[in-house]
């Protein structure tokens with residue numbers, strides 16, 4: 001049986017790019033996201049390459065959905081599940097704590113921290129049984145630094161950074177690698193979600209410099225996933241050349 005990879009948040013951006021790139025390497029895919037039509041469209045497209053794709057409509061904020069989806073996988077697929085990409089995540093809103101919208105905070109905490117934990121809680125025992133695995137946690141430069149208005153989003157990504165370190169300690173005796181990925185600005189649907197559908201504002205984030213594209217991040221993950229068995233890349237920060245820190249971006253406009 002082909003090796004399997006489980007990717008959360010596969011309907012857009014980094015997750016979708018990972019699906020396409022791992023399919024090219026011959027991995028069978030297990031894809032989680034909430035937008036089912038997009039999942040099915042991607043499945044149809046990738047299956048034309050002769051790759052098996054399982055899509056599951058899962059909201060990672062809801063533990064019962066995660067549990068049901070993971071336990072629905074047949075035993076032989078669990079036995080060949082060797083990579084997990086904990087990618088599903090979002091920023092919602094940007095502004096000071098004093099004016100913070102509680103629902104926005106809950107969505108970020110429930111998706112970026114609790115969702116990643118729920119998926120890991122159900123997938124890690126499978127990898128432990130296999131005594132093999134590689135987990136990629138998609139953090140952010142916002143998990144290394146904080147910036148004005150980024151408070152809760154930055155806190156959730158700092159939590160992901162901490163969880164990557166903690167999981168590495170917890171799982172070292174099980175031959176399971178943990179790689180933390182911390183991208184800078186990537187042009188995806190991220191800013192459209194952050195600014196609640198304001199496409200003009202979202203577009204302005206990426207104006208005047210060459211942002212990363214989701215494929216750049218996926219390529220980096222593929223590189224890390226294809227290192228020899230004895231070697232792990234613990235933590236990778238990947239930035240556009242024009243970005244020096246969370247807040248310093250050299251723009252031509």
Ligand code: NDP
Nearest residue numbers: 009011012013014034035059060088089140186188189190
């Ligand atoms: P996109 O908005 O393009 O993609 C986000 C993906 O996450 C979508 O497939 C979405 O699918 C999925 N998702 C969101 N919430 C849930 C949920 N509750 N359950 C299941 N899936 C969910 O953004 P990116 O590709 O840029 O973001 C991917 C990751 O990268 C995120 O964790 C983000 O924080 C991180 N990141 C992004 C950066 C950027 O500049 N773009 C920089 C650094 C890190 P659906 O809506 O169908 O559920």
